[in-house]
Structures are given as structure tokens and as C-alpha cells.
Amino acid sequence: MKIGTAKHSYQADEALLTTRPQRLWMGLFALGLCIAPFMLDNYWLYLACLVAINVASATGLNILTGYTGLVSLGQAAFMAVGAYTVGWMQLRLGTPFLLNIVAGGIVAAAVGLLVGLPSLRVKGLYLAIATIAASIILHFVFVNWQSVTNGNSGLTLTPATFLGTPLTDYKQLYFVFVPITALMVLGAANLFRTRVGRAFIAIRDRDISAEVLGISLLRYKLTSFAISSFYAGVAGGMWAYFFRVVTPESFPFVYSIFFLAAIIVGGMGTILGAILGAVFMTLVPELLRFGIDWLTPVLPNAAAMLSPVRTIVFGLLIVGFLIFEPKGLAEIVQRTRRYFHLWPFKK
Amino acid sequence: MSDLLFFFEVTLAGLGSGALLSLTALAFVLIYKATRVINLAVGEMLMLGGYLFFAFAAGFGLPAWAAIPLAIAGGGLVGAVVERGLIRPMLGESPIAVFMVTIGLGSILVGLVELIWGTDPRALPAFMGNTPIFIGEAYVSRKIAIAFAVAAVVIAVFLVLFRYWRGGVALRATATDQAAAYSCGINVPGVFSLAWVIGCGTAAGAGVLLGSIGGISPAMGVFGLSALVVVIVGGLDSVAGALVGGLVIGLIEAWAGTYLGGEFKLVTTFGLLLVALMIRPYGLFGTTEIERL
Amino acid sequence: MTGALDSGATGAARLEVEDLSLSFGGLKALRGVSFSAEPGSITALIGPNGAGKTSMFNCISGFYKPQKGSVRFDGRDVTRMHPPERAALGFARTFQNIALFRGMTVLDNIKLGRHAHMKTGLLQALAYWGPAQREEMELRAEVERRIIDFLEIDHIRNMPVAALSYGLQKRVELARALAMRPRILLLDEPVAGMNREETEDMARFILDVKEEWGTTILMVEHDMGMVMDISDHVVVLNFGEVIARGLPHEVQADPHVTEAYLGSGDPAALMARLKGETGTTGNSGAPTDDRREDVA
Numbered sequence A: 001m002k003i004g005t006a007k008h009s010y011q012a013d014e015a016l017l018t019t020r021p022q023r024l025w026m027g028l029f030a031l032g033l034c035i036a037p038f039m040l041d042n043y044w045l046y047l048a049c050l051v052a053i054n055v056a057s058a059t060g061l062n063i064l065t066g067y068t069g070l071v072s073l074g075q076a077a078f079m080a081v082g083a084y085t086v087g088w089m090q091l092r093l094g095t096p097f098l099l100n101i102v103a104g105g106i107v108a109a110a111v112g113l114l115v116g117l118p119s120l121r122v123k124g125l126y127l128a129i130a131t132i133a134a135s136i137i138l139h140f141v142f143v144n145w146q147s148v149t150n151g152n153s154g155l156t157l158t159p160a161t162f163l164g165t166p167l168t169d170y171k172q173l174y175f176v177f178v179p180i181t182a183l184m185v186l187g188a189a190n191l192f193r194t195r196v197g198r199a200f201i202a203i204r205d206r207d208i209s210a211e212v213l214g215i216s217l218l219r220y221k222l223t224s225f226a227i228s229s230f231y232a233g234v235a236g237g238m239w240a241y242f243f244r245v246v247t248p249e250s251f252p253f254v255y256s257i258f259f260l261a262a263i264i265v266g267g268m269g270t271i272l273g274a275i276l277g278a279v280f281m282t283l284v285p286e287l288l289r290f291g292i293d294w295l296t297p298v299l300p301n302a303a304a305m306l307s308p309v310r311t312i313v314f315g316l317l318i319v320g321f322l323i324f325e326p327k328g329l330a331e332i333v334q335r336t337r338r339y340f341h342l343w344p345f346k347k
Numbered sequence B: 001m002s003d004l005l006f007f008f009e010v011t012l013a014g015l016g017s018g019a020l021l022s023l024t025a026l027a028f029v030l031i032y033k034a035t036r037v038i039n040l041a042v043g044e045m046l047m048l049g050g051y052l053f054f055a056f057a058a059g060f061g062l063p064a065w066a067a068i069p070l071a072i073a074g075g076g077l078v079g080a081v082v083e084r085g086l087i088r089p090m091l092g093e094s095p096i097a098v099f100m101v102t103i104g105l106g107s108i109l110v111g112l113v114e115l116i117w118g119t120d121p122r123a124l125p126a127f128m129g130n131t132p133i134f135i136g137e138a139y140v141s142r143k144i145a146i147a148f149a150v151a152a153v154v155i156a157v158f159l160v161l162f163r164y165w166r167g168g169v170a171l172r173a174t175a176t177d178q179a180a181a182y183s184c185g186i187n188v189p190g191v192f193s194l195a196w197v198i199g200c201g202t203a204a205g206a207g208v209l210l211g212s213i214g215g216i217s218p219a220m221g222v223f224g225l226s227a228l229v230v231v232i233v234g235g236l237d238s239v240a241g242a243l244v245g246g247l248v249i250g251l252i253e254a255w256a257g258t259y260l261g262g263e264f265k266l267v268t269t270f271g272l273l274l275v276a277l278m279i280r281p282y283g284l285f286g287t288t289e290i291e292r293l
Numbered sequence C: 001m002t003g004a005l006d007s008g009a010t011g012a013a014r015l016e017v018e019d020l021s022l023s024f025g026g027l028k029a030l031r032g033v034s035f036s037a038e039p040g041s042i043t044a045l046i047g048p049n050g051a052g053k054t055s056m057f058n059c060i061s062g063f064y065k066p067q068k069g070s071v072r073f074d075g076r077d078v079t080r081m082h083p084p085e086r087a088a089l090g091f092a093r094t095f096q097n098i099a100l101f102r103g104m105t106v107l108d109n110i111k112l113g114r115h116a117h118m119k120t121g122l123l124q125a126l127a128y129w130g131p132a133q134r135e136e137m138e139l140r141a142e143v144e145r146r147i148i149d150f151l152e153i154d155h156i157r158n159m160p161v162a163a164l165s166y167g168l169q170k171r172v173e174l175a176r177a178l179a180m181r182p183r184i185l186l187l188d189e190p191v192a193g194m195n196r197e198e199t200e201d202m203a204r205f206i207l208d209v210k211e212e213w214g215t216t217i218l219m220v221e222h223d224m225g226m227v228m229d230i231s232d233h234v235v236v237l238n239f240g241e242v243i244a245r246g247l248p249h250e251v252q253a254d255p256h257v258t259e260a261y262l263g264s265g266d267p268a269a270l271m272a273r274l275k276g277e278t279g280t281t282g283n284s285g286a287p288t289d290d291r292r293e294d295v296a
């Protein structure tokens, strides 16, 4: 394969979607996203919104953990920072929806920078534990900073208004959340076409040689923390407008584990992986609910089993993927793709 | 009652729970030293130990002297199964991946316990008696005193075993240099299994002690978080760090909980953890890893 | 940020190391080492295992902080400068234990070398907008034209580096160093572990870099045949001290050098290598790429 030297051919070679089938599928997918709200009932719309929120946050964590190799167990806490920021601005300042969401991201990014500071000295699992510490300290702040967070009773939000319409039902929220998430995913994909993304991956693969090759660890580790928590903050902001109540218990520690699980199951360090993982991990508990509902006539106390079974399946998915498919769902998709090659186009 | 006496009592209680932390941390360090696995499920192993004891003592009506060893053996058995089934397939994978496996394992254990015994907290059948013990004028809960004594004895036994028992020596050799241990004819996979069996058995035993003090519930695994602080502060691969760290964290939690209020317990310890990490990234007694180009 | 330090100067630089001392606890890795690398020439730094050659490189690229002495780059004192800033000045290097980024393709590894000279910031990167895109396209074109063609690696550009043979990995490392716009190129054992043919290829590439790019090259190498063939100047280290320096044939004849090498291993093999007859794989043993895998 020899690539011509004309400039436009490099551009084509470095595009996000390089083959015709890829572009076709992406087009179909986008079309599907547009018409889906008109076909889905309220329950599925609810899930679609939740998926959008989780995809945004998982994509952020993937930048930090999957691409930069800095394991964080604090993603939910950063979401909480975004959610509280949005709630506070909405209630106290009455500022517009989009501004609040962006501000939620920025405040979360600032907190993320702070939490990222230990990453300059502490590595690997020690860092993961430092992020647990940060989550616990943040939780303490949420409970005790009464004047801003309203303590344990939390904040209750009014619906967001966007272009003069209050966003009260799931369909409206869908049409706001999905574009925001799509933009964030696109941003993440772009990042890895540039020197910033390459610097992240270099730090993940071998940070000390990366430094000698011209990458400032200080700058890029902190950048990665900031951007990942920005994503979390925006996701948390959407979460706040979605559930409209934010309390210290809204973003428990297991939610952080959930995101780590999502990128593991989906495939760390691939854009597709974070998306697939977040979708999958959000939907599995619902599928289990159907399963249990279906069993109820046979097993009278099946309903009580739902929560433990979800917990078990959650653990089994993490363990199972790590052992049997460490590259996650994204790898399965790649394999399938290779199998069908360029279908439906002939080569 | 004088403030000083009260402080003394709080301190004693802190040392008591500190000894339990040391014991749990020891279980953790044991596994880490031998296999380089951070076992985040150690808290859940502890919980499982409490429930196994509950099953044997309350379910089958066995006396404590039979139920305790059974609970510990049950914990050890689970440790063996986990090592063979989940950890060994991950040999050679990144430490982070293995760490995540133990997180998944924790989730599985919690789910199983909830499925079998439900989510409500339960009290363990009493086997220690209730008469308080006095040291001078200071009051110590009998259960805490016994827990402290048992933990101290177990730790002492461990230290002796490490030094003189063949298995202990093999374990230390493996911890120092896996390849060298292997070429000296030490059965390294065997050592891995052994470490998991002993580690999980120890955690289960600690669970029985902890459960008999405060009752058991599926959420009692959070005790593992405090133990995690202990090993990070002490150094993941340091037995001395686990012992000293356990007592220090126990004391700090007791003081913070009493003088500042219960909600300050975790923040204080985790705040200290952050400070400790910034000052000494590999713990107070841990081995610094040197990186070369 | 580091890009701003890019002086814009190009061409070969002069490197001077003066009275450099480095110790690790009690171990003195370098004791008052002084030497210089002249613009546009190839200087070889040789010496038995553990002599302190890699430590010297690490001091020059800023990874180790020497306790004493200075490193000067075109007369400018850079001893206290951080590694990324030095990279922006034009310090480029390869590593003894291959340090490619295994999660990236060959092309991305090479592009990464340019990092310190690029300007794209975070927001531009997220949008892949105007200047960011232009910068990437220019980089791609230049990498293709000046590096990939030059080093004859166009057939592997889209492969993950982990899939490459050892020799090719070393070549990709050279490519990445060249992408750093080197004004001084530090090569740590560029042909260790290579077979004869690969060694000859690499020697040719190094000479070509010197001739076509005019870069100053400082090279650590155990393969005496290659050292004698291509270097202009040789500096010999032993136990952290310079024991000889001069033109290749002068050093070859120096009894101190023979003695140093004799003290460190199998005499016959070493004599053979000193005479430059073998052109074999160097004596650094099996190259280990995983010295620090455990800290992932």
C-alpha cells in the first residue's frame, strides 16, 4: 500500500471513518437516533436518556483510564460535583440550561485537577486509592456544606428550559442529551487524532520515556484528569436535570465502579468501547428485571431476588470480561467486522 | 468521670478495633506479598466469614468452638477457589486488571450473601460473654478486649510461622524474587494458593470477631476500606506496616469518631491517607519501586 | 507550552559535558566526566557493562539530575532543564531497552516524536479544527517524505509496533527520534541484539542521518566493528570515568582500553570485538524490554 503524496489523500487516510461501509453504518445509526424517539415508549426513552448520560461519563473516564492509564474510582464523585453545580446555579442564579451544564463541567474539571495532583507522585493502584479518598472527602463536603448543597435533603430542581420550552418529558430531554453526548464523543475521537491524544497514550504505555520524548507529565496527566472530570461534570449536570433531585447518595461509590466496569466490558482505550460498555451495563439490569418479572409466576419471591442478582451479574460481567475477553465488546465488534469484511459492499 | 480517663477508654477501644484492622491488613499484605495482587475483596471475605459463622452457629446450631474453625476453613476454601478460578487465569495481566477482578469478586460475594441471607443486619450468637473488663479504672468492652487478644495472638503466630515454617520461608522467598524462588525448586503456584487460603481464612476469622462485636450485614465489607487505608499508609508489602498502620488508623478513627463525630471517621482517615501518599508514595514501610530507562 | 521554547534554531548543535558526577546512594555511576560532541559528527561512547554510559545519556536528556557538573548545548547551560524542555531544544534519543508505545501504530509512534514542536492545544484538539488539522496534515506529509521513505518503513506504517521484529522496532525508534527534529541525536545501543544484516542497515542509516541531516550524533554501542567504522571520535568510560578518548584507531590501540574490557568478561571474545572482526550482537545480553512492566 503506497499512499500518494497529495495532501487530500492524507486527509482521507486520517479521517475518523475511512471506509464507505463505515460511513454508511454511521449514517444509518445517526438516522436511527433521530427517529428512535418517535418509535419508543416512555420507559425506553427514559433508558435512552440514562444511556446518553452514562455514555458521556464513561467516555470521559475512558480518556483518563483507558487512554492515559490513570485508574480513577472517582468518576461518580465528579459527576456529583457537576450535578450540584447545575442544581445550585439553577436554583440560586436561574441561569440558562446550557450555561449551567457547561459550568457543571468546568467546576468538575477544576476539582478533577485538584484530585489529579497526587497522580504526579503516586502511580497505579496507589492512585486509584487516592481517588477513592477524594470521593469520600467530596461526599463529606456534600453532606456538610449545608448552604450550597442543602445537606442530606439535597437540591430539588425545576425542569430545565431550553429555547423557551420547559424540558419535562423524556422525549424532550432525549433531544437535548443525545446531541450533547454525541458532541462529547466526537470531541474524544478527535482528541486522539492529535498530539494531545498521542501524549495521553504515551503516558499510559511508558510514562518515563514519554517525558524524555518531550511530553510534560505534569501538564498532560492533569489535562487528562481535567477533561475526564469535565465529561463527568457535564454528565452529572444532565443527570441533575433528568432526575431533578441531587443528594449526597445520588452518586454512590458503586456508581464509580460502574463506570470502570463499563469501560472494561466495552473495551478500554477505544472510543467505541466506552459507548458499548455504557449501553450494555445500563441495559443489563433492565434485562434482568424482565427475566425476574417473567419468573415471578413460578417463583413467588423472585422480586426480592432482583437486587442481589443484579449485584452478582454485575460482578460476573467484570470478572468474565477481564478473564475471557479483556479487550471487551469493542473487540467482539471488530472480529465480527473482519468476518463480514466490507459487507454490504464488495471489495 | 475525668476527661483523661475517658480519653484512655476511647484509646483502648481504638486499639481494639485497630488490632482487627491489623489482622485484616495482614491478610491483605500476605496476598499482596506473595502474588502482587491487591485484593479489594478482602472486606467481602471478612463479611463472608461472619456469615459462615452465622450459618454454622445459628443455622446448624453448632457450638462456637466448632463454628469458628469451620468459618475460617470456609473462608480459606473460598480463597483457594478464587485463586484457581479467577486469579491464576489473570497471571501476567496488568495489575490494574487483576485489581478489577477482585472488585468484581467483591460484588459477586455481596450479591450471594444477600441472595442467601437477605439484606437485613443480624446479630451473631454470643460466645464471648458480656462482663466488662477494667484496666485500672478504665472500662473496656469484653468483646473488644477479646478481639484484641485474639488478633494479637494470631499475628504473633503468623510472625513466627513466617520466620521458621517451611511454607512461610517459601512465601518470603517468592515475595522477594519470584523467578529465583522458582529456580530454587519452590513450588510458586503452590505458594500463591497457600497465600490466598491463609489470607482469606484470616479475613474470615477477622469477620467472626468483627461480627460478634457489631453484628453482620452485607455492607460490613466497608471495613475493608479502612483496612485498605492501613495497607496503603503502611506500605502494601510490609507486615510491620500493616501492624503499626492498623493500630494507628484504629486510634485515629476512634478519636475522630468520638471527639469530632461519627461522620468524621472516614474523612479523617482518608484525608490522612492522601497526605501520607503525597509524602511517601509507597507507604511508610513499603518498598520504593525504582524506574529506569 | 514547551513548543514556545522551541528556539527555531536548526542544524547541528555542539554538546559539552563538563565534570559531571552522579551517584545513587553510595554507588558512584559517574565521576567527573567531561567530553564534547562536535557539530555534525558521530561521537561514540563506549565502555564495559555498568560503566555509566546509559546514566550519562539520562543526565544529558534530563532524566537523572547529576549532583555535580554541567551539560551545555550550543554554549547554553541546560543542566537544570526538564526533559520536555530539552526535547523542545532538539535533544532526541533512542533507548537501550526499546521504549516504543505498544498501544500505538508505527505512524503514531513516529508522530509522537514531534510533540514538543507542535502547538495544538486541548480545545483545538477536541474540535480538530483549522490549525489543529493543518498541523497534523503537515506533520503527516513531512513524516512520510522525510522519515518513512528515508528509513524504508512504509510497508509497516499502520502496524502496531508490538507486532514488529526487534530490528524493525529499533528502526522505528530511530524514526521517532528523527521526528523530534534532532539537533543532537542520542542513540543508546542502536544495533544491540541485531543480526549482521540489520546491523549494516542501521549503520548505513546512521551515516545517512549524519550526512543528509547534518545532525550531531552521540552513540553508545558495544559492537566495536560498527563503532570503528562509523564514528569520528570515541570516548571510553570505565567505572564512571573517562579512561581514553580520541580517533577510533587511537582508542583501539590504547592499552587502558584493552585492560578495561579485559577486566570485564571473556578476554578472547572481547579482544576479537576490539579488533572489529566480529560485527556480532554486542555484549549487552538479551535485551529486556520489560524492566518496568510491573509498575504499569
Ligand SMILES: Nc1ncnc2c1ncn2[C@@H]1O[C@H](COP(=O)(O)OP(=O)(O)OP(=O)(O)O)[C@@H](O)[C@H]1O
Binding pocket: B290, B291, B292, C024, C027, C029, C047, C048, C049, C050, C051, C052, C053, C054, C055, C056, C096, C284
Ligand atoms: N536508577 C538507578 N538506581 C541505582 N543504580 C543505578 C540506576 N541506574 C543505573 N545504576 C547503576 O549505575 C551503574 C551504571 O549503569 P549504566 O546503566 O549507566 O551502565 P551502562 O554503561 O549503560 O551499562 P550497559 O552496557 O550494561 O548498558 C550500574 O552499576 C547501574 O547498576
Ligand SMILES: [Mg+2]
Binding pocket: C053, C054, C055, C096
Ligand atoms: Mg546502558
